[in-house]
Amino acid sequence: xxxxxxxxxxxxxxxxxxxxxxxxxxxxxxxxxxxxxxxxxxxxxxxxxxxxxxxxxxxxxxxxxxxxxxxxxxxxxxxxxxxxxxxxxxxx
Amino acid sequence: xxxxxxxxxxxxxxxxxxxxxxxxxxxxxxxxxxxxxxxxxxxxxxxxxxxxxxxxxxxxxxxxxxxxxxxxxxxxxxxxxxxxxxxxxxxxxxxxxxxx
Numbered sequence: 266x267x268x269x270x271x272x273x274x275x276x277x278x279x280x281x282x283x284x285x286x287x288x289x290x291x292x293x294x295x296x297x298x299x300x301x302x303x304x305x306x307x308x309x310x311x312x313x314x315x316x317x318x319x320x321x322x323x324x325x326x327x328x329x330x331x332x333x334x335x336x337x338x339x340x341x342x343x344x345x346x347x348x349x350x351x352x353x354x355x356x357x
Numbered sequence: 358x359x360x361x362x363x364x365x366x367x368x369x370x371x372x373x374x375x376x377x378x379x380x381x382x383x384x385x386x387x388x389x390x391x392x393x394x395x396x397x398x399x400x401x402x403x404x405x406x407x408x409x410x411x412x413x414x415x416x417x418x419x420x421x422x423x424x425x426x427x428x429x430x431x432x433x434x435x436x437x438x439x440x441x442x443x444x445x446x447x448x449x450x451x452x453x454x455x456x457x
Contacts, residue, residue, distance in 0.1 A: 268411065271363065275370055275404075282377040289381055289389075297443040298386055304435060305380055305393050308401050308428060309373065315408055315421060324412070328420045335424055339431040343438050350442035 272316050279313050300345060307338035358410065365407025372400030385451030386443060394436035401428050 283306050290302040311331050318327025379392025405425040409418040 268359075271366065275366060278370055278374070282374060285377050285381050295386055295443065295448055297439055297448065298389065300439060301386075301390055301393055301436075302380060304432075304439075305377065305397055308397055308432060309377075311424065311428070312369075312373070312401055312404050315405065315424070319408065319411075324417050328417055328424070332420060332424055332427075335427055335431070339427075339435055342435040346435070346438045346442040350445055352446045 269320065272320050276313055276316055276320070279309050279316075283309050283313075296349060297346075300342065300349075304338070304342050307334070307342075311335050311338075362407045362411035365403050365410060369400045369402070369404030369407060372396050372403060374400075376400055386448050387440065387450055390436055390440055390443075394433055398429060398432040401425070401432075 286302045286306045286309070290299045290306070293299045293302060311334055314327050314331040314334065315324070318324035318331075321327075373396075376392050376396035379396060380389050383389045383392055402425045405421050405428075409421040409425075412418040412421065
């Protein structure tokens with residue numbers, strides 16, 4: 266079993282996990298559940314990006330994209346959570 | 358060395374899958390946050406460490422370790438901000454008396 270097959274299997278498994286998180290984002294009772302699922306999707310997408318870089322042998326480019334994606338995902342999560350903080354109608 | 362990389366990658370995928378199942382199946386918002394705050398951070402960090410071990414010492418592996426350290430700091434911070442926002446806007450914690 267070479268590393269290519271392992272990487273392809275990991276990408277497929279991570280895409281399945283992202284699909285599961287989309288179920289939580291679709292039916293989450295509160296808006297914070299949806300935000301939590303989106304955060305988990307973001308961290309899984311970082312790992313998918315780095316593995317895709319190793320698969321296509323362009324890992325120097327994909328690692329930079331993964332760094333900027335992780336920073337932007339964190340800042341977006343904090344900003345949306347601060348925007349929603351203190352609202353009473355949280356079942357949107 | 359390659360066996361170590363495979364072990365890190367498989368352990369990381371295991372913890373990521375446990376985090377996803379926890380976020381999907383646990384009964385309350387705060388318990389779901391518990392799953393995504395700790396298990397997901399550990400899984401992603403282990404997977405990135407396995408990829409850095411597979412790459413060897415280079416600029417790419419240093420950047421991958423940088424991503425792992427940033428996620429190790431940022432993911433629990435985001436979870437904490439989310440929990441505080443939900444608590445201030447009145448999301449009730451799950452108790453056993455109210456049933457499932």
